[in-house]
Structures are given as structure tokens and as C-alpha cells.
Amino acid sequence: MATSGTPMQAKLVLLGDMGAGKSSLVLRFVKGQFFDFQESTIGAAFFSQTVAVNDITVKFEIWDTAGQERYHSLAPMYYRGAVAAIIVYDITNSDSFTRAKKWVQELQAQGSSKLVMALAGNKSDLASKRKVEAEEAQKYAEANGLFFMETSAKSAQNVNELFYEIARKLPRAQPVQPSGGMVLTDGTVAGTNKSSCCS
């Protein structure tokens, strides 16, 4: 991906039910990979990826959180200070849509008021098993100030578009500063079983 100028750092967090496809979306975006048997995330995993949109370069610092309920209490560490959040559900699983709405409520209550929030209805390649209509999700997103896209980490549909749209929506005056409060590395984070990656 093209990069130019001093990058604007943007902490981005992915939240959503276990198995919705958070890690798969990140792996598709950062490495162009997809695995049919993706391991469940333990704790969280960190990735970074830089994109150029129009005149600016955005360096996403991506926290891929674990969807299992037992990790719920860790989530504030990852969404605190984030400028963007992707809330992921699985279009074939209506419980995951319910869970996504709970994450939206939590972010609205706890997160930054300037947070750019995206709702991703993932696994759009499984449309024949669909349980959540796109219209319903679109309406919900509009009513709650999110933008909505259906994605497929498997086919890559709308994955780059999702991250580029977030980059476009970020407030332009974001100062370049080191991420505070937590040590960010480009290596594997303690408590994760996933490879971290690359800037």
C-alpha cells in the first residue's frame, strides 16, 4: 500500500462475538490471508498497517480483541484511547448481532465521543445461511451513528473498503503522538496466541 508523508497514528479496536471473524478480517487486511480454521484469540493481538487516503497517510494500530465472554473485562484496555472501532457480527448468527449491539452501547457509554464506529456484517459469502438482514443492520447503524458494511474475510469483499472508509472518516487534526498508557510493540503481545505483524 502506498505511504507518504508523516503518518497519522490511529488506534483501532475490533470488538464482537467469538467466531464473528474479527481476526480473519484483520489478517485479510494486513496480510491478505484467510484461514478456514482460524484459532480463537486469547486476550488480544496487535497488528499495524498503513494506508494512504487522499493527501494523508494513516498508520492503523489495530487491537484484535478476544470475543469469548471471559475476556470481556479486558476490553476497556483496548478501546480506551481508540479513535476507531469495528464492531463485527456474523450475518449467519443472530446472537452475534445482538452481541454487536451490546458492544455499541458499551462504547457509546465508555468510549470517546469522537470515536469513528463501523458495523461489519461479516461472512457475506455465506448469504444462503443468512440470519440477519442487511436492511436491519443498516437501519440500526444509521440510528446509532455508525457506518455499515457487509464484509467477507474469506472472499475479501469490502475488507479494504472498510478500513479505507474509516481512514477517510477520521478527524484530520489528529496530532502525531506516541500511544500513551500502554506499551505498543510490533511484536507478539503477551497473552496472545496469534502472530502479530508488521508495519
Ligand SMILES: Nc1nc2c(ncn2[C@@H]2O[C@H](COP(=O)(O)OP(=O)(O)OP(=O)(O)O)[C@@H](O)[C@H]2O)c(=O)[nH]1
Ligand atoms: N465463510 C466465512 N468464514 C469466515 C469468515 N470470516 C471468518 N470466518 C471463519 O469463522 C471462524 C472464526 O473466525 P475468527 O476470525 O477466528 O473469529 P473471531 O471473531 O476473531 O473469534 P474470537 O477470536 O474467538 O473472538 C474461523 O473458522 C474463520 O475461518 C468469512 O468472511 N466467511
